[in-house]
Amino acid sequence: MIARIIHWSLQNRWVVLLISAVLLIVGIINIQSNPVDAIPDLSENQVIVFTEWQGRSPQIVEDQITYPLVSNLQGIPKVKNIRATSMFGMSFIYVVFDDNVDIYWARSRVLERLNYAQRLLPSGITPSLGPDGTGVGHIFWYTLQAKNMNLGEQRALQDWYVKLALQTVPGVAEVASFGGFEKQYQIVVNPAKLQYYQISLQQMLQKVKANNNDVGGRKFEMSDMGYIIRGLGYIQNITDIENIALGSYKGIPVRIKDVATVQMGGDLRLGVFDENGNGEVVGGIVVMRYGENADKVIKAVKSKMSDIQKGLPDGVSFHIAYDRSTLIEAAIHNIQSKLIEEMIIVAIIVIIFLFHWRSALNIIIQIPITIAISFILLNLFGISSNIMSLTGIALAIGVIVDNGIIMSENAYRHLAEKQNHHS
Structure with missing residues (x-):
C-alpha cells in the first residue's frame, strides 16, 4: 500500500x-x-442556577428551594449529573451536561424548566442562571487607582460606569465587581418608638416603598398646548426619607425621623480586597464567554478601557492586576x-x-x-x-x-x- x-x-x-x-x-x-x-479549558459543560433568599438558614434553603429545583431539573435531556449546595441565604445548583452538548442549548433547556419550577418556590423568589463562562474564564483583573475618592465612591464608579461599559465588549460574559462599599440608605428603627406610636414594621416598609416612586398621569391640553402630568417621587437624599409620613398619633403626623435614624452606609461585607498589602482597593474581574478567543477578548477589553479612561474623574486610573495575554x-x-x-x-x-x-x-x-x-x-x-x-x-x-x-x-x-x- x-x-x-x-x-x-x-x-x-x-x-x-x-x-x-x-x-x-x-x-x-x-x-x-x-x-x-x-491554558486548556478542561472544565465541565455545566449551567449554574443561583437563587438568593436573604436571612434563611441552610436547612430552610435546602428544603424550600434547592430540593424542588433539583427534582425538576433532573428531567432535562443529556444531563450527566446535578450537584447542589445550600448555604445561608443562597442556593447553588450545578447542572452538568454531556461534553458534546452545545452550552447555549443547555442554558435554554434549564431556563425552560425553571419557568415551570417557579411555582414551587416561595413567593418573591426567582432563580437565575450564572454567566455563560467557565472555570478558567477569569482572563483579566483590574483595580481603580483613586487616592482622592473613598471606597464607597470608587465602588459606585465601578458599578455604574466602568462595569456597564466593559460588559458591552464582545466575548465578555460578565464583569464581577469586588472591594469597597455598596452605598445604601440605612434606616435604624427604634422598636420602642414604633410601639409608642402604634406603627408596625410592615406598615413602615410599605410607606418607604410607596414614597420612592415616580407616577405618570394623563395628558391635558390648554391653550393649544399639550401637557403631560407626572409625579416625581424618587428619594434624592436622607432628608427625603426622614420626612416620609407613616401615620398620625393624636392628630400629629408621625414621620420616619420620629421613630428611626436614617444614615448613609455600606452593605454588609463578608470580606475585603487588599492589593499587595497596601490597603483596600476596588476593581473588577472580566469573565470571558464560553468558547471565545481569550487573546482577542483581552485586547478588546484594553481598547475599551482606554476609551473609558477619558470619562473617569481626574486622578482616577486603571491598574492591571492580572492579564492572561502576557x-x-x-x-x-x-x-x-x-x-x-x-x-x-x-x-x-x-x-x-x-x-x-x-x-x-x-x-x-x-x-x-x-x-x-x-x-x-x-x-x-x-x-x-x-x-x-x-x-x-x-x-x-x-x-x-x-x-x-x-x-x-x-x-x-x-x-x-x-x-x-x-x-
Missing part, C-alpha cells in the same frame, strides 16, 4: 504539490481563526522561536551530513505544512491554541524532523549504492 502511494506521488508530482499548497493555505486560515488561550503571548513566542530553531538546526545537520541542500529543503518544507494541517484538525475538534496543544505540536515537529532526516539519509544511501553498482 505504501509503495503504491509513493509510486503514485512520484508519477503525479504536480498534484501532490497542489494538494500541499491547498492544505497550507487552508491551514493558515485556520491558524488565524483558532481561539488562543494560555502568558498567551509568551507561549506563542516560544513555539515560534522553537520552530525557527528547528528549521535552522535541520538545515545545518542535513547539509553537514549529506552535503545536499535539496534534501534539507525537502525536510524544512514539511514543517509549515504539518503545522497548518495540525491547526485544521484543532479547529475541527474544537481545541484552542494553548500551552498543551502548542507543546504537542512542537514535540510532533521534532518527530517529523527526525523521520525526515532518516528517510532522506536512507534514500541518499540507496541512490549512492545504485550509482556505485552501475559504475
